[in-house]
Structure formats: structure tokens, C-alpha cells
Amino acid sequence: xxxxxxxxxxxxxxxxxxxxxxxxxxxxxxxxxxxxxxxxxxxxxxxxxxxxxxxxxxxxxxxxxxxxxxxxxxxxxxxxxxxxxxxxxxxxxxxxxxxxxxxxxxxxxxxxxxxxxxxxxxxxxxxxxxxxxxxxxxxxxxxxxxxxxxxxxxx
Numbered sequence: 001x002x003x004x005x006x007x008x009x010x011x012x013x014x015x016x017x018x019x020x021x022x023x024x025x026x027x028x029x030x031x032x033x034x035x036x037x038x039x040x041x042x043x044x045x046x047x048x049x050x051x052x053x054x055x056x057x058x059x060x061x062x063x064x065x066x067x068x069x070x071x072x073x074x075x076x077x078x079x080x081x082x083x084x085x086x087x088x089x090x091x092x093x094x095x096x097x098x099x100x101x102x103x104x105x106x107x108x109x110x111x112x113x114x115x116x117x118x119x120x121x122x123x124x125x126x127x128x129x130x131x132x133x134x135x136x137x138x139x140x141x142x143x144x145x146x147x148x149x150x151x152x153x154x155x
Contacts, residue, residue, distance in 0.1 A: 054131050
């Protein structure tokens with residue numbers, strides 16, 4: 001639903017979706033679900049690992065900061081229909097936080113030397129380096145983080 005509105009791309013079939021409680025106890029199951037659904041002949045093992053690492057960073061931040069005073073949920077969606085990209089959407093209804101804007105406001109450059117990076121925001125920088133595209137949108141009290149990794153084959 002949200003991914004189509006942001007990217008304007010029509011899907012050929014539904015993406016793989018699931019929902020977890022946004023807590024550290026659920027984190028291993030989240031990562032297992034992502035690993036299981038990243039299997040594709042169009043994504044190398046190295047690129048699959050990059051997507052996993054970027055997802056890990058985003059999910060840990062959601063678990064730690066999105067729901068400071070309440071329990072919450074996080075939705076995951078993996079979609080291979082945005083050729084030539086593999087797309088991972090991470091959706092929560094927690095505190096609004098735009099990691100892309102935060103990174104840009106702090107003068108972050110995804111490929112600058114570590115010592116040139118402003119203090120804080122290293123996880124966001126890491127996500128930007130690992131993925132080909134990282135976008136955020138806040139809509140109807142929902143945070144939507146879309147990360148894309150280009151596959152090596154678009155067939």
C-alpha cells in the first residue's frame with residue numbers, strides 16, 4: 001500500500017509481509033524472517049548480507065526509540081517486483097523519525113571518511129552505504145522506511 005504511493009510502481013504480485021512486536025525478544029525472529037525472504041537468484045550473498053545489516057540497524061533503532069512509553073509493532077515487507085531492485089519496507093507507528101533528513105541535516109556524506117563524519121548518526125551512515133536507495137515518509141501517523149538494493153539481474 002504505502003510503497004506503491006511512494007514509488008508509483010505497480011506490483012505484479014503481493015510482497016511478502018509480516019508483523020512483529022517491536023521489542024528485543026522479537027529481534028532474532030525479525031532477522032530470521034528477513035534472511036529467509038532475501039533468497040533470490042538475482043541477489044548475491046554479499047548484497048543479501050548488506051540488506052540484512054541495514055535492516056538490523058534500522059530495526060534496533062525502532063526497537064530502542066520508536067515506542068518510548070508503550071508497546072508497539074513493526075511491519076516488514078520484502079518485495080522483488082520493483083525491478084531491478086529488491087525493496088525492504090520497515091513500517092512502524094512510533095515516534096516520527098526521518099533518518100534520511102537527520103543524516104542530511106548533520107552534513108552526513110555516505111562515502112566520506114569516518115573521521116569526517118559528524119558525531120552521532122553512524123548507523124544511518126552505515127545504512128546509506130550499504131543500500132542503493134534509502135527513503136523515508138511519514139503518513140497517517142506511520143513511519144515508512146524504504147530501502148532498496150539493486151539486484152545483479154533484472155530478469
